[in-house]
Amino acid sequence: MVEILAQLTRWLAPYFSQMSLMLIATLLVVFGDLINNYVKQVLRPCHFIIRVSLFVLLCAFGYGALTLYGAPLVLHLVRFFPGYLQGAVFVSAFIAIGVFAERRRYI
Template sequence: MLDDILISFGSWIRGHLFYVSMMISATVLVIWGGDINRIVRNQVQTYHFVVRTTVFVLLCAFGYGLLLNWLAPFLHFQLAQVSSRYLGVLILGIMIGLGMIAERKRC
């Protein structure tokens, strides 16, 4: 009975795995994006305003975009390898874990 529910839930999630992967990737970037920005800001704080602005435009527009475009398909591929029996539970665990991390960081 429980096994059938887990498999059904996992199969349903599998149909939306691309969107789930994108959601997880975006959440990770939101949680740690501020830390990345702070590190980059500390590295370029002594440079001219134009250089600092260019670095942040490149980081935000291209860096995060490229990271999201790389991370989501990678995560999708990894999650696709998981059995349907465990996929739903794994996704719920990831979402709860990311929520707890976000709460601690006060995102």
């Protein structure tokens, strides 16, 4: 079993940085509506121009910063796992997000 997990990690290792970026992007897609709705509630009492400006800043710079700085953080966290498990951690993370997104869709 360890050899199978190690082989999976060897196959995926050259793509770990891209997979980290994909993981962050997937999380933003799944949770973006929650973040946007929360920001909309907080900014509701503000003037229209302020609401629009802050929303544009959130979408352009906030999500961009989360992606830019979150992907290396995810990769750093995955590197804490033993080498043979790192590929399985990525695959498991994508499956877990997919299951969560599917269940959330029906709630």
